[in-house]
Amino acid sequence: MNEWNAGPDDEEAGGVMRTVIRQLKLWRESAGLTQAEFGAAIGYGEESVSSVERGRRIPRPEYLEAADEALGAGGKIAAFKKDVAEIRYPKKVRDLKKLEAEAVELCAYNNSVIHGLLQTEEYARAVLGARRPPFTADQLEQQVSARMARQEIVGDTTARALFNFVQCESTLLRPIGGKMVMRAQLERLLEVGAFRNVDLQVLPLNREENSGLDGSFRLVRLGDCTTVGHVEVAHISRVITEPKEVQLLDIQYGIIRAQALSPRESMALIEKVLGET
Structure with missing residues (x-):
């Protein structure tokens, strides 16, 4: 206990x-x-x-x-x-899980690590274990368990929402947790990317234009036709509901998605990186 x-x-x-x-x-x-x-x-x-x-x-x-x-x-x-x-999970994790569960569409851009809803347990433990100041052993297990529980909404047969993830190519190349952990993580991306309700895209490093340099964020479109944003950085988790701020994130995400490879091209790139890992 x-x-x-x-x-x-x-x-x-x-x-x-x-x-x-x-x-x-x-x-x-x-x-x-x-x-x-x-x-x-x-x-x-x-x-x-x-x-x-x-x-x-x-x-x-x-x-x-x-x-x-x-x-x-x-x-x-x-x-x-x-x-x-x-x-048992922290309040901000419970709030985020509820928000994600209510989504009809979730869009997320990540340029530092693989998105939490796509992470394997070993990758999540490596990411959370790198936190400074570090979690205690119990806190780390609690955080990992909470992250895995959130993934229940993503599934090939049970999920109701649509998902679009854009990952910066750097997140595929950064060997968090070591080569074996990263191989399993890339295999997981290929698995989830094949789900009918998921579009997974990669923004290549060789793009001369990258509108995601400000950092990672997500957009959650709800059943009542409203959209909220969410950003998380340096131990700060913030839900954005102000319409003008959400609109700016929405525009930014559309540009990022256009700069990224198509889902089919992205899956081919992930397979290539997996073969080289």
Whole structure:
């Protein structure tokens, strides 16, 4: 169980935790069990049970399953697993995941690393592991898990949204994580690029004009016909809703996409780089 690290403004996570804690404590007390007896029944120490009930630790799914069985809750405690799993991730990650889940189209340009929705687990761990100041071991695993969870919206059969990714060629050549990690990442790009709802393009380094030198960004088009932008740099994540700012990003993205290779040409370039890696 990881330490509880929700910020004071994270009301959603706080509300879920208060509800889960209240229910766990009520069920335990109704069963007439002390924290030590309850811990013994579910295979955890008294201190772990106390930490959960004081809101210092977030219970893992197996903790909730064991509590449900030991207390005869008939699934009422285990039902919290999905809610608790969501709030384990930082608020900005949850907000971004929700935004992406509501998208009818997502457009993204990246010039430093492969886009998070396209990353393999090993590549994501290498990218996040390079952060300075570094994450703790638990924080790193939490971040990697959160990034992998976001990828559920991209799929050949289950995804509803359309995706367009433009990657600067430099992201294909930068051997993050080493050659084997990069080979697997390039293979993943070829796999996702073949999905019917995904257009994957590469902006070559030999282009004399590159309108993406300002940095990476994304556009999310929502079902209500509105579009929002998102930029993330140096530990700062910002959602852009001001229409004029979004319009500028939209224009910029259209130019970048026109400067890039077509999806077919891009897949051929990725295959070429893979063969040379």
